[in-house]
Amino acid sequence: MRPTKRDELVQKALTVFYQNGFHATGMDTLVKQTGISKTSMYKHFRTKEELILAALRLRDEKFRNWLCRRMEELADTPKDQLVAMFDALDEWFKEPGYKGCMFVKASSEYQDASHPIHMQCADHKRLLERHITGLAEKAGISDPGQIARRLLLLKEGAIVTSHLGLADNPAGEAKLAAIDLLQAAAR
Amino acid sequence: MRPTKRDELVQKALTVFYQNGFHATGMDTLVKQTGISKTSMYKHFRTKEELILAALRLRDEKFRNWLCRRMEELADTPKDQLVAMFDALDEWFKEPGYKGCMFVKASSEYQDASHPIHMQCADHKRLLERHITGLAEKAGISDPGQIARRLLLLKEGAIVTSHLGLADNPAGEAKLAAIDLLQAAAR
DNA sequence: TTCAAACTGTACCGATCTGTAATCTTTTAC
DNA sequence: GTAAAAGATTACAGATCGGTACAGTTTGAA
Numbered sequence: 001m002r003p004t005k006r007d008e009l010v011q012k013a014l015t016v017f018y019q020n021g022f023h024a025t026g027m028d029t030l031v032k033q034t035g036i037s038k039t040s041m042y043k044h045f046r047t048k049e050e051l052i053l054a055a056l057r058l059r060d061e062k063f064r065n066w067l068c069r070r071m072e073e074l075a076d077t078p079k080d081q082l083v084a085m086f087d088a089l090d091e092w093f094k095e096p097g098y099k100g101c102m103f104v105k106a107s108s109e110y111q112d113a114s115h116p117i118h119m120q121c122a123d124h125k126r127l128l129e130r131h132i133t134g135l136a137e138k139a140g141i142s143d144p145g146q147i148a149r150r151l152l153l154l155k156e157g158a159i160v161t162s163h164l165g166l167a168d169n170p171a172g173e174a175k176l177a178a179i180d181l182l183q184a185a186a187r
Numbered sequence: 188m189r190p191t192k193r194d195e196l197v198q199k200a201l202t203v204f205y206q207n208g209f210h211a212t213g214m215d216t217l218v219k220q221t222g223i224s225k226t227s228m229y230k231h232f233r234t235k236e237e238l239i240l241a242a243l244r245l246r247d248e249k250f251r252n253w254l255c256r257r258m259e260e261l262a263d264t265p266k267d268q269l270v271a272m273f274d275a276l277d278e279w280f281k282e283p284g285y286k287g288c289m290f291v292k293a294s295s296e297y298q299d300a301s302h303p304i305h306m307q308c309a310d311h312k313r314l315l316e317r318h319i320t321g322l323a324e325k326a327g328i329s330d331p332g333q334i335a336r337r338l339l340l341l342k343e344g345a346i347v348t349s350h351l352g353l354a355d356n357p358a359g360e361a362k363l364a365a366i367d368l369l370q371a372a373a374r
Numbered sequence: 375t376t377c378a379a380a381c382t383g384t385a386c387c388g389a390t391c392t393g394t395a396a397t398c399t400t401t402t403a404c
Numbered sequence: 405g406t407a408a409a410a411g412a413t414t415a416c417a418g419a420t421c422g423g424t425a426c427a428g429t430t431t432g433a434a
Contacts, residue, residue, distance in 0.1 A: 005410080005411080019298075020298075021210070021295070021296055021298060023208070023210035023211055023296070024210055024296070026390070026391060026392080027391080027392065027393080028390080028391085028392095036411085036412095037411060037412045037413070038392095038393085038394095038412095038413095039394090039395095039410095039411070039412070039413085040410075040411055040412080042392095042393065042394080043410080043411085046393095047392080047393085048392065048393090099298050100294075100295065100298070104291065104295060104347055105295040105296075105298075107287075107350065107351055108208070108287065108291060108292040108295035108296065109208055109210070109211070109292075109295065109296060111206075111207075111208060111286050111287070111292075111350075113352055118351075121351060122351045122352060122353060125348075125351055125353050126353060129353065146360065149348075149354055149357075149360055150360060150361075150364045152344065152348070153340070153341050153344030153345055153348060153357070153360070153361055153364065154340050154341065154344060155344065156343060156344035156347040156348060157339065157340030157341060157342065157343035157344035157347075158340055160291055160343040160344075160347065161312075161336075161339070161340060161343060163294065163298075164294055164305075164308060164309045164312055165300055165309060166309060166312050166313060166316065167336055170336075170340070173333065173336055173337060173340070174337075174340055177337045177340065177368055180367070180368055180371040180372075181364055181367055181368065183371070184367035184370070184371060185367075192380080192381080213420070213421060213422080214421080214422060214423080215420080215421085215422095223381085223382090224381065224382045224383070225382095225383095225422095225423080225424090226381070226382070226383085226424090226425095227380075227381055227382075229422095229423065229424080230380080230381085233423095234422080234423085235422065235423090
């Protein structure tokens, strides 16, 4: 059980898929970009789809970990952490090579709701919703599920908007809207 | 100037691209699904990309027309029309064959900001923002641009959320959030 | 009726797609 | 030191990709 080479493949494939898209990235491109032979790839994963699923699994883990940690670092109270989500998103949007949400893109290319890739994208979003709902509970908000879903609407909107380059500061605007929504929920 | 056959092609191609995706839809599939010969296609459009651009152009026109008209039908005052946008979205989400926003999907497959397809997707969103901002002006809101962008964040979030099947009623939840945001803006 | 434009069908091009086979080299474990 | 596992290389299969060539058919207007 030496997972290093396999993990290296998944990590590098993740980057290429994120930058290039899924259908647009062929296995030969992957060989070139990762330096890993096609034979090895197909020993670890029986199909391209399985490799994509593994890449999405890694992305889910890394992204959720990063976002949750960053929210904790940026604020102390649960309520402030909810607001700080948009500060974290702003940092993400400004990263070089930012290309939107990997799961939105994957579910755009594999649209059928019964497709494994589509389902895994939905899982990612659900796990995030659970965490945000938990924070809203700790913040003592009366309907934590509702405020969590509202904040996540703003989050998804900000991601799409920033990827399309439609606003100067979508994360900042979403943050101000989130503050207003939190205030409205407290009344 | 007989646009019938060409328009028929664009209309049918639009449907296939929307349901199947862009890279995933080959020209041979298009021949089968539209009943139009490949020769004719390539007489009207020099490349697949040009056909996609024409399909997106049609989609932009049809969708914006539909949404703006529906908002007017569903409410009388400009402010109520802004809220009614989410009722219209709800109708859209419930249509059979609903598969999310065509422009989000197109910009997900053609990610580069300088790509013509990506740029046309951004144009669509900008035209919509202009209209919503105009409505917010008519409603007498002090910062119409801000409220328009906030409502559109909710809209994009609701579209993504509904496509992924994450909530029972994303349009309804976005609508309630929009009402709170409008109230906060009036204070 | 005639003639040109528009359209169809079919066959094809070279490139690329996912995935496999066979052979050779490197790494790892005992 | 040696056997076995893992990886690299190359070539290739069969299908599909975007796009073209060419000959035949339908359509519409004068």
